Amino acid sequence: MINAGIIGASGYTGGELMRLLLNHSEVNIVAATSRKLAGEAVTDTHRHLKGFLDLGFQNLTPEEIKSACDVVFVAVPHGTAMDIVPELLDDDVKVIDLSADYRLKTAAFEEAYAMEHRDPRDAVYGLVELHPEVAEQNFIANPGCYPTGATLAAAPLAKAGVISSVIFDSKSGITGAGINPSPVSHYPNMAENVQAYKLTTHRHVAEFVQELNRLDNSLTNISFTPHVVPSIRGILTTAHVFTKEKMDVDGVRKLYEDMYRDKPFVRVLDGSPSLGGVRGSNFCDIGFEVDERNNRIVVVSAIDNLVKGASGQAIQNMNMMCGFDETKGLWSAAAAP
Template sequence: MIKAGIIGASGYTGGELLRLLVNHPDVELELATSRSLAGKPVASTHRHLEGFLGLKYENPEPEEIRERCDVVFVAVPHGTAMNYVPQLLDGSTKVVDLSADYRLETSVFEKVYGIKHIDPRNTVYGLVELHPEAAKEDLVANPGCFPTGANLAAAPLAAAGLIDVAVFDSKTGISGAGIAPSETSHYPNLAENIIPYKLTAHRHRAEIFQELNRLDPNLRNISFTPHVIPTVRGILTTAHLFTKEPLSTGDVQALYEEFYRDRPFVRLPGGVPSLAAVRGSNFCDIGFEADKENNRVVVLSAIDNLVKGASGQAVQNMNLMFGMKEIRGLWLPAAAP
């Protein structure tokens, strides 16, 4: 059995990791950390795990975590993970970092996040559908939620060198803002409302640019604007992909079917994808329609921001890092309705 630990287990991402790992056939949950909740039962904050998990929160030193665990999931705010990761890596313990600390080149990270990086290193970006080489690594940088939906929506066209301009419009559930309440997440402010934010300078644009530019170095005109909508989970991304030549919907269908042929968590169900159809699952559903008059392809992707956008993808990476099939412990349908 793989002994797993979670640093920062009290938030939404930590709770989702616990939910997925508690029934993983090859994983034994060894520890869940929280500085402020040390000594309290994990189920006292994650009430959905009552009866499934007897762990109590701990606050051990990184060296003890490393000794007790085969894999550690680091679910802490950006700028914090880099303080833990070097102490966890010893040649046998594997780490999946869910923060932004290792997703970007060091210079880009420092510019985007305004933080000096104390542990610069080359790390694989853990979007499995684009980086299967993560299976060979001891440290994988788990992607952000918005970039997961955006990059999966555009990757086949980018890899074919067909995109001239890419414009992404994403709608996210409020759980993406984290467990701490804020003015935005206050019910009267969000209910029956849509709140756009960081219209041209959201930090996740850097990840979208990094991955699409890697697929096509000539693609540089990439824009992204996020919105918060009054739902708990999910990200629906509308990608307006202006192409270098007119394409039919059939052309796009063939391209996407081939690109994602061996990618079990990307589905092409036809029509407009639904957040309800992916809720609680690790799937990304993609739909599209070509606009030949304007050399535009509209691609929509739907993911659960806490699963494929965070914790499920982290487990998917862990599976490959330990030589298992990526679907292990994750092949579950969505919770519908």
């Protein structure tokens, strides 16, 4: 058994980490931190965990949480993790950062987030399907939710070197905006509505570029527009992939099946995936259709933004880092309908 702690456990991501870890037979949750809620029961905030977890929020220093834990999940806002992670890292604890602070090279981070990086260090990008070296690491940068679904949607075509350009159009549930209310997530503004935002400037584009360029360093024409939809969970991404040559259905399917054959959480479907097919699960469902007339492949991916897009993926990384089966604690069907 290993002991796990969560720094910044009061948000949706922290609550989801605890929900999933409670089903993991090799993990004890021993610490959940929140400066604001210190002294309160975790279940006063995460009421869905009542009866499953007897733990209070604490205001612990990194040294205190490190001394109690084998694995620490850092679930704090970007710009904050870089002040915490350096105090956690040593050979005795594994650290998984769910913020954006270590996903990008330093220069790319500073450009995308318009701030100085106070702890410039490299971390392996924790998209297990593309980074098997996760298993050898003590420190992982957990990917963003949008880049997870989008990168997995386009990766087989990028690896084959056939993409001339790609346009990602993503629709996200409201939980992607975090637990604190905002004008975007306010019910009267969101119900029966769809809102596009940051039409050409979303910071996650830097992650798309970084990961797809690893597969094809000539691919630079990558565009992304996100939307918020009146759904609680999930991200549905439509990737319009324009190819350098005509491709047929059988050829495209072979690329996807070859790349994801041994990847348990990626399912290549016949037809288009849906949010209902992945809700509450760690799966990324992918479907596609070939538009031969326009040298275009329309690839659709669906993930739960709180699971495969955040907490589930972090546990998948933990499993690899700790030598557990990759699916341990995560192998469950979606909550459909």
